[in-house]
Structures are given as structure tokens and as C-alpha cells.
Amino acid sequence: MIDPKIIKENQGLVKEMLANRSMDFPLDVLINADKQRRDLIVELQRVKHQKNTLSKEISARKKKNENASTIIHEMGKIGTEIKRLEEESKSNEELFSKHIRSLPNFFHETVPLGKDENDNKITREYNGKQNFLKKPTEGIEKSGILQMKNHIDLANGLGLIDLERAGKISGSRFYFLKNEMVKLSMALSNFAIDYLIKEGYTVVQPPFMIRRDAMEGAVILSDFEETIYKIENEDLYMIGTSEHPLASMHMNEILNGKNLPVRYGGISTCFRKEAGAHGKDMKGLFRVHQFEKVEQFVFCKPEDSWKEHERLLQITEKFYEILEIPFRTIILCSGDLGKVSAKTYDIEGWFPAQNTYREICSCSNCTDYQARSLRIRYRDNPNDETTLVHTLNSTLVAIQRTLVAILENYQTSNGTIIVPEALKKYMGDTDEIGK
């Protein structure tokens, strides 16, 4: 969350930010709740002070063996008053906390202002070698336009997936991977992990389920309903990405500033309801309830976070250059930016069968937004004052989505799939699937 003090001190700034994010937000409700919250604190403190004073008096009298029954009677009344104020305070706190936690992060000055995704700016394009792009255009011809096979037809043709049976036992947006697809998926994971180790990351396999308090710090409230699965009768939630456990990993800790930045490479299965995406990408592996992902997560000092952000992007872009998957990098405009993020780059891979770029990576600087809810601070020396760290995250590779990109970009006119050069050593003898 953002610093609650800002509600009292600079409402104009918040108002402006909300407008630039094209967000409808009940700011008045929040401002009132904040005012009420502080009034209640003062009132409650006043009554508690009375209580403490009388309590001391009782103690003093008892020691001297004097009668304290009138004061004890008085205390009873104060007790009810405290109870009443506490209840009022609790419901006010709930209202305040709900709204303050939904308030999005302030964004960086380099974020272009804009209304929605149409105002995002392209910062880079990479076209790969396009060796394989040319071949499939010799492929299937349909109404005079040369068409490529989509990943579902390709994978079905080669016996690499079974979507029907997955639907039978689990419903839509699930899949069985089979044969070389399993190997390819693991090859991609292994390659990604080796790549991050080479870049100096600490690789981590986190818990796939975490408690509510840990999840709440990493995630914005509305995401609970739309994306996060809950385990029935347990205080456990399925992670939507390893970003969640990686962020909360250091919750309530004071990190040693000398160890920063800390760079983690998380690998996990990710679980998402996709409740807000009805009808979108219903077929295939592109948008699914369960997928693997290798994620980068950085804790750093505030003064380093923008440098770290560029570094994350550069490392991620290089990964797709090595895989020779065409992509473009865009910077999200203020209206399209995620609530937690102060600045986000998306990398969009080229999906030739859809004849379009689609998001495959998202690279964000969340500044102190997550760190504040999770209380993650640092200091250089044991008795220094503590400062909130900045957190950043970036997809390195979302395995299933990238498998789709590989299938489509590396397909041949024979319906086979060339294995990307960088993955060959992880694929044993297979250098072309279906040959």
C-alpha cells in the first residue's frame, strides 16, 4: 500500500494519480474514514488514560489496605466505554484498511500518460533471425492468404497435448502435456534456471500455498476474488506466481543493507482463476489455470530501484534474443499500469498464427508499495534507522505461453517443430520434434 500519511497531507497528489490511472475510486470515503480513524484514536487514548490512572489509584489503595470500591465501580463504566469505542474503531479500521489497500501506487515520471492499452509506447523491437518465419508461409493456404498453423493444431498433429481429456477431468483451461512437449517444457525451465544462475541470482523453489497475511502484502485486494484460489477450511491460498511467496518471504524482516540488492529467481507452478477473462483465449495453452513460470524478484535500496528495473528488462530481453523469438517491448501507460506497479515494461512475443504480439513477460518496479504492507525494511548498521526496501519483479519465462510461441515460430511447413538452438542441449537427441 502507499503511505497512509499522504491521505492527510496531500490529497491533491492522490487525486491526480487516480485521474491519470483512469481509476474510479471513492477517495472521499477514504478521507472521511481516515479522519474518523484519527479522531477515534485520540478519544480512545483519552479514556484509556483515565483507566490507567484509576487502576494505579486502586493499586495504591489496596497496598494501604484502604477501600477502593467506589473507584472499582467507576472502572466498570470506563470498561464499557472502552469496549464501545473499540468496536467503533474496529469497524472504522476495516473500512479504512480496505480502501487504503486498494489505493494504487504512485507511478514514475517516465510513465507515459494515457487512457488504456492503446496509449502504451513501443520501446524496442526484435525480429529474431526469422529463419523459421519464412518457411511456414509456404504452408497452408487459405483464401489466398498464406497461413501458419496455430499451436493447438501443431501440438495435436504431433501428439504433444490432450485438451479434451483435460477438459473431461478438470474443465476448461487445463491441459495434458505429452511426449516431447513435456521435455520441451522442462528444457525451457532448466535453461531459464541456468541462465539466472549465470546472472548471479539465487534460485528458489517456494511454497505453492501461502497464508492470507503473506498473500495480502504482495497482492491487491481485488485480485483475491479474480485470480487467487483458496484451500477450503485452511488459511492457505494457491500462489498465482512465485512473486507472491518471494515478496512475502522476507515479511517483517529488517534486511542488512550490505546484502542488497537481493536477486531471486523463483520457479513454481502458478494457479489462476482467470475469473475476469471469460471468453478470452479459451483454447489451448495460452491462458490456463495452471502453468509453470520462472520469475525474477529483487529487493533493493530505494536509490537503486530504477537502475535495477532497467537491468531486469535487459536480462529478460536477452533471454528471448538467445531463444530467437521475435518480440517487442512496450512501456505501459498510466491508464494500463497495474495497481501495485510504479512502472511496467511488457515484453510481447510474436505469435505468427494470431498474426500479433501478445504479452509474455511483465517487468515492474513496485517501489515501496509491497514493502510497506509486508514491513520489509533494511539498514546498513544494527542501530541505524530502518528504511523500506523497494521490490521489483519480472517474468523471465512463463513456460506454457512460451511453448506456444516456440511452436508457432519454430514450425516448419511439414508440421514439425525445430528445437531452438539454446534448448537442444536440454533435449537430448531431439533437435526437431516430429521429424
Place this chain on the structure above:
RNA sequence: GCGGGGGUCGCCUAGCCUGGUAGGGCGUGGGAUUGCUAAUCCCAUGUUCGCAAGAACUCGUGGGUUCGAAUCCCACUCCCCGCGCCA
């Protein structure tokens, strides 16, 4: 899963049985004093609200009992030891 032990204001620790302002040590910061490579003493040392004076909170977390809870009761949680189960 069962049994036992534990979690105290940065770190260590007393207090819990027997309810009445959370005490000491270490570390750190500031100050004082003394002619010795240093010692000794004093003050401060978390969070929140408040312009401030000040006040409230803080003994793993949340409830309960009580005029009053670190202390008594209940639930949860984490750590340690033993047993059980298990890829």
C-alpha cells in the same frame, strides 16, 4: 498426528507458580568526568496519534476472565526435543 519444552522493547535475559507502572546485562547514540593505547558515571534507545505538551500501544497472534493480565483460561501459530506416519 501425539507428548514435552519454549517465543519478553536491536541481541541476551529476569519476572509467570502467588495478577497491581516490564527489571537487568550487552550493543548503539549523546553527554559528563579523569593527564595514561582507556576507564567510570549519567541520559537516550520500538510503534502510533498529536503543531506541541503529552498520551496510548508493545511480553508470538487472537479471544476470554478480572476494577486491573507478560502473569490465569481458551484457540491458533512458529521454533526445539521425543514418538508415530510417510515420498
